[in-house]
Amino acid sequence: xxxxxxxxxxxxxxxxxxxxxxxxxxxxxxxxxxxxxxxxxxxxxxxxxxxxxxxxxxxxxxxxxxxxxxxxxxxxxxxxxxxxxxxxxxxxxxxxxxxxxxxxxxxxxxxxxxxxxxxxxxxxxxxxxxxxxxxxxxxxxxxxxxxxxxxxxxxxxxxxxxxxxxxxxxxxxxxxxxxxxxxxxxxxxxxxxxxxxxx
Amino acid sequence: xxxxxxxxxxxxxxxxxxxxxxxxxxxxxxxxxxxxxxxxxxxxxxxxxxxxxxxxxxxxxxxxxxxxxxxxxxxxxxxxxxxxxxxxxxxxxxxxxxxxxxxxxxxxxxxxxxxxxxxxxxxxxxxxxxxxxxxxxxxxxxxxxxxxxxxxxxxxxxxxxxxxxxxxxxxxxxxxxxxxxxxxxxxxxxxxxxxxxxx
Numbered sequence: 001x002x003x004x005x006x007x008x009x010x011x012x013x014x015x016x017x018x019x020x021x022x023x024x025x026x027x028x029x030x031x032x033x034x035x036x037x038x039x040x041x042x043x044x045x046x047x048x049x050x051x052x053x054x055x056x057x058x059x060x061x062x063x064x065x066x067x068x069x070x071x072x073x074x075x076x077x078x079x080x081x082x083x084x085x086x087x088x089x090x091x092x093x094x095x096x097x098x099x100x101x102x103x104x105x106x107x108x109x110x111x112x113x114x115x116x117x118x119x120x121x122x123x124x125x126x127x128x129x130x131x132x133x134x135x136x137x138x139x140x141x142x143x144x145x146x147x148x149x150x151x152x153x154x155x156x157x158x159x160x161x162x163x164x165x166x167x168x169x170x171x172x173x174x175x176x177x178x179x180x181x182x183x184x185x186x187x188x189x190x191x192x193x194x195x196x197x198x199x
Numbered sequence: 200x201x202x203x204x205x206x207x208x209x210x211x212x213x214x215x216x217x218x219x220x221x222x223x224x225x226x227x228x229x230x231x232x233x234x235x236x237x238x239x240x241x242x243x244x245x246x247x248x249x250x251x252x253x254x255x256x257x258x259x260x261x262x263x264x265x266x267x268x269x270x271x272x273x274x275x276x277x278x279x280x281x282x283x284x285x286x287x288x289x290x291x292x293x294x295x296x297x298x299x300x301x302x303x304x305x306x307x308x309x310x311x312x313x314x315x316x317x318x319x320x321x322x323x324x325x326x327x328x329x330x331x332x333x334x335x336x337x338x339x340x341x342x343x344x345x346x347x348x349x350x351x352x353x354x355x356x357x358x359x360x361x362x363x364x365x366x367x368x369x370x371x372x373x374x375x376x377x378x379x380x381x382x383x384x385x386x387x388x389x390x391x392x393x394x395x396x397x398x
Contacts, residue, residue: 005265011250014243019231025219031289032218033247034254034263041251044213045244048232051210052240055233064233066204090230 008034060131062107062124064089072096072105079103081138085128085157087111087145095143103141106131111149112156120156128157132164142170207233259330261306261323263288271295271304278302280337284327284356286310286344294342302340305330310348311355319355327356331363341369 008030015026033041057063058070065071072078072092082103086092092105108123131137140161144150158168173191175184184192207229214225232240256262257269264270271277271291281302285291291304307322330336339360343349357367372390374383383391 004270005254005263007246007250007253007265008263011246014246017235017239017243018228020224020227027289027292028219029217030250031263031287033251034288036216036251038251040216041247044216045247047206047210047213048240048244048247051206051229052232052235052237054206055204064204064207064230066206071203088230089233090226093226 057107057109057124061105062109062127063092063105077102080136082141083128083131083137083139084141084143085154086143087150087153091143103139108144108153111144111147111153113149123153125157125160129160132161132166137166139167139169142168146171146173256306256308256323260291260304261308261326262291262304276301279335281340282327282330282336282338283340283342284353285342286349286352290342302338307343307352310343310346310352312348322352324356324359328359331360331365336365338366338368341367345370345372 011030011033012023012026015021015029016023018026021029033044054066055064056066058065058067058073060069060073063070063072067074079102083106084095084101084103085106085108086095087108087110089107089109092107095101095105106124106128108125108128110118110123112118112120112123132140140157142154142157144154154170161168172195173188174195175181175188175192181189210229210232211222211225214220214228215222217225220228232243253265254263255265257264257266257272259268259272262269262271266273278301282305283294283300283302284305284307285294286307286309288306288308291306294300294304305323305327307324307327309317309322311317311319311322331339339356341353341356343353353369360367371394372387373394374380374387374391380388
């Protein structure tokens, strides 16, 4: 193609590396950068480098933070006897949005997936076991995604933690609020039936 | 919210400024930057600044280029007697992908839209008139989008150019190839009927 601008192609390639962004969207985004003022591109670039430089894992829960210990772990008002184990840092945000949970978190940064070569050593499991060692924690809530890998990770951890005498719970399965029974899959529906409560 | 990381929020805000990216997608993209290696964030930042610094308007057709004159305008093999007028630089890419058009382009960088305060002075219309002045151009193809603003821009330009004795054409309206008649709107269908050809 005659119309081949190297810096533009490079920018399109960079956008395309982002998850869920294909060639067309990447092109649209790159053109929007060209149409915006120069300072805007500079601010975007600074935000990228800044976020990646300043944000690292919390020394305690392994979530992302720009401090030594994240604000949740440092918060004295939170219940230190419960740890909610999630696979990704963004799951912490999802729980925080509920405003219902007052315990701590632990981020594994992935799930066990032998096919992708992800083994227990690559997840933040050692760090979790270290936090459980001193006996402060009374309950661990397994909140990995309800996928095959998420379930496998959750049962692997359960087997590790059970001998320590800590209560292990897991999120309830069921139909989502606002969902439609007609569109619920068989597995979800049978789990909802299994976990039914008296009203 | 307790979980408030300033550099992360700044990055999410920057992603959210992009067209078609909402809060949720912006958050997902920002987390993917955190999960990728540091050099990757740096390369992305460099690509942003680089593209915005090096790419500017072609002195002739006003399309984006990193050279003084874009490769299309500089290409001696292209037909200099036809100019295709488009509203955005990305429309040039769309035409180039067809591999059917061998003329030149002119990018207006917008359409007339009095409600948004976009008047003829803000578009690259002076530059187009300057290109038409020397008599090389025999035909101008109006290829603005088939919207109210696109049509208004196209008829405004036609009125300006007609007195110069240059042929003015416009893209055919009709049903898109691979489209379904059932889903075609009334206006498109009546335009397709109006513009029917003998087979």
